[in-house]
Amino acid sequence: MNKKLLEASKVxxxxxxxxxxxxxxxALGFVLAFTVAPLVxxxxxxxxxxxxxxxxxxxxxxxxxxxxxxxxAMSSFIALIFxxxxxxxxxxxxxxxYDVRAKTATEVAVVFMIATMVTGVPxxxxxxxxxxxxxxxxxxxxxxxLMAIAYFILRTAFSDSEKRCSYASVFxxxxxxxxxxxxxxxxxxxxxxxxxxxxxxSGLPPxxxxxxxxxxxxxxxxxxxxxxxxxxxxxxxxxIERLKEELDELE
Amino acid sequence: xxxxxxxxxxxxxxxxxxxxxxxxxHEMLTxxxxxxxxxxxxFGVAFAQLGKAVDVAHLSGGLVWVLIVxxxxxxxxxxxxxxxxxxxxxxxxxxxxxxxxIYLSKLVSNLIFLSAVExxxxxxxxxxxxxxxxxxxxxxxxxxxxxxxxxxxxAVGTLLSSITVNARSKDVLLAVLFIPVVFPLLYACVAATxxxxxxxxxxxxxxxxxxxxxxxxxxxxxxxxxxxxxFVISA
Amino acid sequence: xxxILNSVYGAVLPSAPYVIAAYALIWVALFVFVAIVIRGxxxxxxxxxxxxxxxxxxRTQKEAAEKEx
Numbered sequence: 001m002n003k004k005l006l007e008a009s010k011v012x013x014x015x016x017x018x019x020x021x022x023x024x025x026x027a028l029g030f031v032l033a034f035t036v037a038p039l040v041x042x043x044x045x046x047x048x049x050x051x052x053x054x055x056x057x058x059x060x061x062x063x064x065x066x067x068x069x070x071x072x073a074m075s076s077f078i079a080l081i082f083x084x085x086x087x088x089x090x091x092x093x094x095x096x097x098y099d100v101r102a103k104t105a106t107e108v109a110v111v112f113m114i115a116t117m118v119t120g121v122p123x124x125x126x127x128x129x130x131x132x133x134x135x136x137x138x139x140x141x142x143x144x145x146l147m148a149i150a151y152f153i154l155r156t157a158f159s160d161s162e163k164r165c166s167y168a169s170v171f172x173x174x175x176x177x178x179x180x181x182x183x184x185x186x187x188x189x190x191x192x193x194x195x196x197x198x199x200x201x202s203g204l205p206p207x208x209x210x211x212x213x214x215x216x217x218x219x220x221x222x223x224x225x226x227x228x229x230x231x232x233x234x235x236x237x238x239x240i241e242r243l244k245e246e247l248d249e250l251e
Numbered sequence: 252x253x254x255x256x257x258x259x260x261x262x263x264x265x266x267x268x269x270x271x272x273x274x275x276x277h278e279m280l281t282x283x284x285x286x287x288x289x290x291x292x293x294f295g296v297a298f299a300q301l302g303k304a305v306d307v308a309h310l311s312g313g314l315v316w317v318l319i320v321x322x323x324x325x326x327x328x329x330x331x332x333x334x335x336x337x338x339x340x341x342x343x344x345x346x347x348x349x350x351x352x353i354y355l356s357k358l359v360s361n362l363i364f365l366s367a368v369e370x371x372x373x374x375x376x377x378x379x380x381x382x383x384x385x386x387x388x389x390x391x392x393x394x395x396x397x398x399x400x401x402x403x404x405x406a407v408g409t410l411l412s413s414i415t416v417n418a419r420s421k422d423v424l425l426a427v428l429f430i431p432v433v434f435p436l437l438y439a440c441v442a443a444t445x446x447x448x449x450x451x452x453x454x455x456x457x458x459x460x461x462x463x464x465x466x467x468x469x470x471x472x473x474x475x476x477x478x479x480x481x482f483v484i485s486a
Numbered sequence: 487x488x489x490i491l492n493s494v495y496g497a498v499l500p501s502a503p504y505v506i507a508a509y510a511l512i513w514v515a516l517f518v519f520v521a522i523v524i525r526g527x528x529x530x531x532x533x534x535x536x537x538x539x540x541x542x543x544x545r546t547q548k549e550a551a552e553k554e555x
Contacts, residue, residue: 030509064505065504065505065508065509068508068509068512069508072512091482108519111515111516111518111519114515115511115512115516118508118511118512118515119508119509119511119512122504122505122507122508123508125504126504143431143434144431146430146431147431147432150428150431153427154414154418154424154427154428157415157419157424158417158418162486163417163486166483166486167414167483167486169482170410170414170479170482170483171414171428173475173479174407174410174472174475174476174479175432177471177472177475178431178432178435178472181435181468181471182434182435182438184435184464185435185439185468186435186438188460188464189439189442189457189460189461189464222516226516226519226520226523229520229523230519230523233523233526233527233530234526236527236530237529237530237533240530240533240534240537243537244533244537247537247540247541247544251544
């Protein structure tokens with residue numbers, strides 16, 4: 001049992017700074033997204049000369065949601081990568097410190113998945129006029145949220161620590177493998193009801209790419225800071241529980 | 252018995268044990284079969300008001316998979332329960348063998364039981380709901396998607412039921428873990444099955460994509476479950 | 487307003503509430519998470535207080551036992 005895994009590490013000294021930096025950077029990205037980035041083209045309308053440029057499409061404001069929606073979505077998936085990684089480390093070493101990290105990573109992932117849904121649904125509402133559609137991204141994230149909830153239910157179902165950690169690690173790995181499969185399958189199967197239309201995330205003009213990357217950086221920093229904070233609190237709880245048990249034994 | 256027993260022989264013995272147990276008690280087949288028929292009855296109630304106006308063929312792909320998923324949840328839940336009651340698992344673990352042999356034998360036995368129930372339930376489904384229209388000529392292709400889906404369901408389900416057999420609320424926990432994990436497979440299989448059953452234009456496109464994706468899912472998840480099974484059964 | 491300008495920019499204002507709601511809800515989600523973490527810290531603090539009390543009790547018991555010898 002590695003004691004070091006249970007204590008705050010040197011990284012934690014920088015966490016407040018990282019959090020503030022993340023908040024500032026995402027704020028900057030937010031401002032840029034609304035000022036500098038151009039509106040995206042929607043449905044076609046009769047062309048008109050506006051400010052010296054020929055505009056032939058309706059300009060969509062709701063696309064601005066994407067500047068935060070995609071970063072939080074990617075952050076949640078990155079968090080899942082860590083869940084699987086720490087799951088593997090636990091299975092290799094049987095050290096509970098890794099299991100706490102896996103659990104914390106999943107918690108952070110859930111928070112960001114909720115953020116993804118919460119931004120995705122208004123976007124869908126405005127683009128397509130419906131509150132929900134079984135399109136790849138929303139569906140995959142719904143399934144992911146259900147799997148993360150299943151992960152936590154699985155953890156509470158076992159009181160034996162070794163079983164709980166092993167099963168949770170295995171399920172965390174399965175979750176991580178299933179996520180891209182779910183996304184690919186829902187994207188590749190032609191759906192007869194909803195034409196799958198995607199904003200081309202590749203080939204963004206620099207006007208939009210810069211705010212997007214700034215938001216991405218800011219949100220990832222925030223996610224990391226939140227992970228460390230939650231980890232510190234979880235480790236503290238774990239150490240206190242162990243102290244209680246030891247005290248009981250000594251009495 | 253002298254010398255080491257080969258892995259294949261171990262596999263055959265374990266599989267034989269499950270099949271013989273089933274032959275003697277008929278526990279799984281009767282409960283799964285009855286459950287499948289009951290699900291069909293519920294479908295009947297659900298569609299009682301539809302009359303001839305709705306083309307059930309379009310729904311049929313999805314309905315078949317609803318049937319299969321719920322029936323298999325029942326079967327998977329029970330596949331380990333009798334062993335747990337008799338504490339067989341500890342006994343099996345005492346034998347020095349590769350744990351994946353246990354996984355494979357359980358996978359195959361679950362698959363066999365699921366297929367046996369499907370052989371009864373699917374024609375019944377057809378008899379109850381699809382005789383109002385002539386079947387599309389592409390109809391037999393749906394068997395391929397059913398087979399692939401069943402393999403994937405058994406692969407993932409065996410792993411997950413080994414996890415949940417030790418918990419208090421086994422059945423609910425199994426459903427909660429199983430359904431999200433299996434969702435992509437279902438998505439692909441429903442698309443392929445519906446395409447084959449309806450036989451509309453360009454059905455082969457959707458069918459082929461669905462079948463390929465289901466196959467890919469099967470390969471990936473079976474490998475993952477195989478590798479992870481050791482950690483699960485030894486916990 | 488010019489008809490065509492209307493059709494070009496017509497989607498901006500109605501969608502604004504949704505965009506604002508989306509961003510606001512992200513922050514709400516993050517703050518809720520932080521609140522949960524803070525609650526965890528508070529519980530840990532009260533647990534530590536309990537542990538300190540127990541250690542005190544044990545120490546006084548031990549001292550009382552040694553005095554009797």
